[in-house]
Amino acid sequence: MTHGESKVLRVASLARVEGEGALHLRIHDGEVAEARLKIYEPPRFFEAFLRGRSSTEPPDITSRVCGICPVAYQMSACRALEDARDIVVGERLAALRRLLYCGEWIESQTLHIYFLHAPDFLGGDSIIDLARTHRTQVERGLALKQAGNAIVELLGGRAIHPVNARVGGFHRVPTRAELRPLEERLRRARDDAEATVRWVAGFDFPDTGIDNELLALAEPGTYAIDSGTPTAMTAPSSAGLPADTDRALPTRTFPLATFPDHVIETQVPHSTALHSRLDGRRHLTGTLARYAISGRWLPPDVLQVAGDAGLGDPRAGTVCRNPFRSIIIRAVEVLYAVGEALRLIDTYEPPPRPYVDVPDRAGTGHGATEAPRGLLYHRYTLDTDGTVTEAALVPPTAQNQAAIEQDLLHTVQERLRTGPHPTDAELTALCERVIRNHDPCISCSAHFLDLSVDRD
Amino acid sequence: MPALSDRRPQLGVWKFASCDGCQLTLLDCEDELLGIAEQVEITYFLEASSAPGPGPYDLSLVEGSVTTAEDTERIQHIRAASDRLVTIGACATAGGVQALRNYADVAEFQAAVYARPDYIDTLATSTPISAHVPVDFELRGCPIDRGQLIEVITAYLAGRTPDVPAHSVCFECKRRGTVCVTVAHGTPCLGPVTHAGCGALCPAYNRGCYGCFGPSNSTNFPSFIPLLRRDGMDTLDVVRVLRTYNTAAPEFDAAVRKELPG
Numbered sequence: 001m002t003h004g005e006s007k008v009l010r011v012a013s014l015a016r017v018e019g020e021g022a023l024h025l026r027i028h029d030g031e032v033a034e035a036r037l038k039i040y041e042p043p044r045f046f047e048a049f050l051r052g053r054s055s056t057e058p059p060d061i062t063s064r065v066c067g068i069c070p071v072a073y074q075m076s077a078c079r080a081l082e083d084a085r086d087i088v089v090g091e092r093l094a095a096l097r098r099l100l101y102c103g104e105w106i107e108s109q110t111l112h113i114y115f116l117h118a119p120d121f122l123g124g125d126s127i128i129d130l131a132r133t134h135r136t137q138v139e140r141g142l143a144l145k146q147a148g149n150a151i152v153e154l155l156g157g158r159a160i161h162p163v164n165a166r167v168g169g170f171h172r173v174p175t176r177a178e179l180r181p182l183e184e185r186l187r188r189a190r191d192d193a194e195a196t197v198r199w200v201a202g203f204d205f206p207d208t209g210i211d212n213e214l215l216a217l218a219e220p221g222t223y224a225i226d227s228g229t230p231t232a233m234t235a236p237s238s239a240g241l242p243a244d245t246d247r248a249l250p251t252r253t254f255p256l257a258t259f260p261d262h263v264i265e266t267q268v269p270h271s272t273a274l275h276s277r278l279d280g281r282r283h284l285t286g287t288l289a290r291y292a293i294s295g296r297w298l299p300p301d302v303l304q305v306a307g308d309a310g311l312g313d314p315r316a317g318t319v320c321r322n323p324f325r326s327i328i329i330r331a332v333e334v335l336y337a338v339g340e341a342l343r344l345i346d347t348y349e350p351p352p353r354p355y356v357d358v359p360d361r362a363g364t365g366h367g368a369t370e371a372p373r374g375l376l377y378h379r380y381t382l383d384t385d386g387t388v389t390e391a392a393l394v395p396p397t398a399q400n401q402a403a404i405e406q407d408l409l410h411t412v413q414e415r416l417r418t419g420p421h422p423t424d425a426e427l428t429a430l431c432e433r434v435i436r437n438h439d440p441c442i443s444c445s446a447h448f449l450d451l452s453v454d455r456d
Numbered sequence: 457m458p459a460l461s462d463r464r465p466q467l468g469v470w471k472f473a474s475c476d477g478c479q480l481t482l483l484d485c486e487d488e489l490l491g492i493a494e495q496v497e498i499t500y501f502l503e504a505s506s507a508p509g510p511g512p513y514d515l516s517l518v519e520g521s522v523t524t525a526e527d528t529e530r531i532q533h534i535r536a537a538s539d540r541l542v543t544i545g546a547c548a549t550a551g552g553v554q555a556l557r558n559y560a561d562v563a564e565f566q567a568a569v570y571a572r573p574d575y576i577d578t579l580a581t582s583t584p585i586s587a588h589v590p591v592d593f594e595l596r597g598c599p600i601d602r603g604q605l606i607e608v609i610t611a612y613l614a615g616r617t618p619d620v621p622a623h624s625v626c627f628e629c630k631r632r633g634t635v636c637v638t639v640a641h642g643t644p645c646l647g648p649v650t651h652a653g654c655g656a657l658c659p660a661y662n663r664g665c666y667g668c669f670g671p672s673n674s675t676n677f678p679s680f681i682p683l684l685r686r687d688g689m690d691t692l693d694v695v696r697v698l699r700t701y702n703t704a705a706p707e708f709d710a711a712v713r714k715e716l717p718g
């Protein structure tokens with residue numbers, strides 16, 4: 001790029017993400033001065049209109065924030081509303097919730113792998129294109145996604161905005177016999193999931209890394225999905241290491257009730273999604289964070305497959321900070337969720353009642369679970385008759401936005417320094433890939449890409 | 457050059473303010489997706505494809521409600537470029553849950569969610585697509601039903617009107633053989649006034665219908681509301697349940713206005 005060159009680039013819309021957004025790049029003298037991810041999904045004001053609703057309503061209402069991860073919203077809402085009344089549901093109900101959540105993990109992560117992300121590695125603009133060149137794989141992806149949907153449909157009634165979850169448990173719980181038909185399907189899904197890990201592990205990955213803190217729930221002994229304590233892993237630069245270091249760094253935890261003191265949301269002029277900082281620093285939630293924090297608790301057979309796929313051994317302190325490789329971790333998470341679902345079905349005992357009573361009482365409750373895209377936090381304040389007086393939702397993408405911008409800045413900078421002068425189309429494609437690596441879900445504002453580049 | 461009959465119909469899928477759930481329903485048609493893609497050319501579908509085509513479109517499926525000044529213009533362009541335009545879901549058909557702002561002070565809503573409301577560009581209302589452009593067909597549901605979506609797409613491909621019944625959820629309950637939760641347990645249920653399509657899901661899961669498919673073609677609120685009261689709902693409960701996912705549907709809106717004093 002010649003000295004002082006100035007240029008503006010615009011790309012109308014970002015594809016294969018959930019929601020709508022734009023990207024603004026300012027390039028000065030061949031250096032990226034600024035990368036702003038603009039989320040322009042029109043605001044939908046959930047937190048405002050939840051006020052005045054009954055305490056029974058947030059699970060159903062907040063599921064409408066996102067059609068891709070409705071179960072995550074339902075589960076975080078239920079946990080927060082139960083917490084406000086000091087209720088913890090019993091083990092059997094908790095197991096059934098985890099089973100429902102495994103269903104969403106399988107279908108949502110598979111959607112991202114096959115529909116949104118794989119075309120970046122294989123060429124082609126959509127899964128329909130892929131179906132022409134990779135028919136067997138695409139059919140496998142569809143079957144795998146369907147297996148996840150089958151769980152959500154059986155437990156929840158339908159795959160999008162299921163109707164069966166409620167504060168305290170479920171409206172109706174299945175019998176053992178009702179769950180049985182899922183088993184056969186999930187056994188096939190396990191083969192498909194394993195084949196998926198091997199498939200994506202063979203893609204071509206650029207060497208790169210991200211330098212920010214990683215935040216996920218942790219529940220020692222298990223791979224956290226539906227509960228856990230917020231746990232943050234130090235950023236490489238704070239430890240004086242390069243961004244792509246694969247060493248596990250020190251972690252710290254904080255009680256969920258103090259989440260609002262640690263994760264502070266701020267508003268930026270260019271986005272309808274709020275930005276947030278973890279103790280003043282950029283952080284990333286989601287697949288990379290979960291694997292870094294909970295990877296060592298995966299069952300040995302899953303760890304074996306992950307190791308063979310080149311992810312190293314989390315028990316020996318290896319973590320993956322390469323966002324391009326998140327597709328492999330996502331596939332490992334699907335494999336895990338399939339196995340976990342089979343285990344939960346195998347050990348399922350119908351709870352004595354479909355739900356526990358959650359009597360009304362004034363209070364504030366916090367709930368967080370691991371949505372496929374990352375940690376999803378809800379807080380509700382209730383008055384004595386159970387009316388919601390205040391609601392706060394902190395979705396993963398809002399937390400990740402700053403880290404994604406940093407990753408964009410870094411990646412574009414690398415490209416400008418090392419390769420030949422990129423065309424606008426090349427830059428757009430690169431940025432879209434970087435963004436898709438993080439699987440942002442922008443319908444929560446909370447959407448995709450309109451690239452403008454100012455070169456001056 | 458391909459013969460004219462070889463030209464596959466062009467499908468566009470568009471999004472306004474929404475949760476993406478209704479578009480996702482198309483991707484959730486795992487068994488039919490590749491078949492559909494052989495019959496139509498999915499020309500514009502940002503969620504699924506990064507190669508948007510310019511149109512014109514034989515069939516446009518529109519999700520989401522109109523909430524910004526820019527949206528009001530975009531929907532005009534989509535209408536002009538589309539032969540048939542079908543709205544999918546409660547947002548596109550009845551304003552969606554975000555239409556709750558229509559009854560509130562949006563400035564106050566903005567201030568409640570955003571520290572700098574002045575950064576946010578939004579209209580004071582969330583309105584259905586039909587408030588802006590003529591619509592050929594409205595598919596109900598929050599979210600829409602997969603079976604009904606396939607029926608709508610195949611019907612338009614075959615040049616016929618979609619066969620989507622407009623009777624109430626109660627009919628589907630009877631067909632499914634589900635015990636009526638109102639009769640058996642005194643559970644308040646919106647089934648009698650709600651549009652069919654879900655297969656009477658909620659009663660099958662032991663809960664009352666909460667109206668996510670919006671009003672059926674013949675609603676009788678004067679006799680229905682007393683039933684809700686009998687089953688323990690007070691005015692506030694009635695208002696809340698009607699003002700949720702299909703809050704801007706005229707039938708639900710009129711029923712609420714009757715309930716509210718003043």
Ligand code: SF4
Nearest residue numbers: 474477545546547598
């Ligand atoms: S109608 Fe419901 S399911 Fe469809 S996009 Fe709107 S909120 Fe989502």
Ligand code: SF4
Nearest residue numbers: 654658665666667668
């Ligand atoms: S029963 Fe009512 S609320 Fe439940 S899915 Fe059907 S239309 Fe929606």
